[in-house]
Ligand code: PEP
């Protein structure tokens with residue numbers, strides 16, 4: 391249930407409504423808008439409905455939240471959009487941001503070269519995996535702790551915030567020390583214990599859509615993080631599995647406008663993992679921006695021919711700046727503000 395307070399309702403009236411809601415065992419989630427305050431009653435609907443809060447002092451009206459996800463729902467946000475501020479880089483609302491870097495942290499030289507190049511090209515955040523989810527257990531699994539150390543160095547040298555994947559809850563503390571955004575990969579989208587732990591960590595999170603997950607399942611995953619009190623969640627469309635074999639995954643760009651109807655959370659698109667080969671990445675990056683995405687995450691490498699993983703889909707650092715300018719133009723056409731070039 392969503393309890394919309396009257397314009398100018400007093401703190402005392404608000405406190406009283408919260409106390410009533412909590413007396414049923416539900417949790418009161420307070421959202422202070424510019425004009426009105428809204429309280430989301432998160433829990434069993436019936437006992438809250440039984441409070442007949444319409445008649446309570448300061449309450450304007452009460453509306454049920456029809457979706458199974460509550461905190462993630464656009465209904466609860468009442469038109470407001472979540473804007474995530476990562477060390478001054480803003481994502482969501484009218485802000486468009488680019489996350490770029492190599493698939494994995496391979497070596498100090500490659501990481502620092504890639505980081506400097508994507509920064510010079512105008513990307514805001516640096517990506518790179520220290521822990522890699524690989525289909526084969528015999529494939530390179532990432533540098534682990536050493537990879538995190540190198541990411542910390544890249545962050546120090548370039549000043550760019552870091553986006554890196556967490557796969558195992560046992561690594562949370564170490565990853566959270568370096569990550570400005572924790573990435574939860576497609577294969578972990580429904581790892582509910584991991585989602586909840588990351589929720590408790592308070593570090594901003596990017597949840598990638600599972601290979602065969604519906605949008606509702608993706609939103610329910612975000613609810614696990616939000617429920618723990620971490621509001622800084624972004625969603626990422628990275629391609630889903632369909633019958634088509636002409637490319638690695640089908641990039642579901644319809645997810646962008648539909649997610650924006652359903653949720654206030656920022657929506658990022660990953661054209662690299664969907665495409666599987668770099669020739670397809672520019673057109674899909676442009677299309678994502680034009681579709682209204684709040685940002686893109688894209689793999690860029692100084693020498694993709696020699697990359698340890700995902701070589702065929704990684705863009706060359708050369709030429710990345712030109713692509714980014716065009717992506718930003720597309721984002722502007724879709725009504726976004728892009729950060730001023732550095
Ligand atoms: C990645 O971004 O490094 C990655 C492994 O992506 P996904 O989880 O979408 O496959």
Ligand code: MN
Nearest residue numbers: 493689699700
């Ligand atoms: Mn990759």
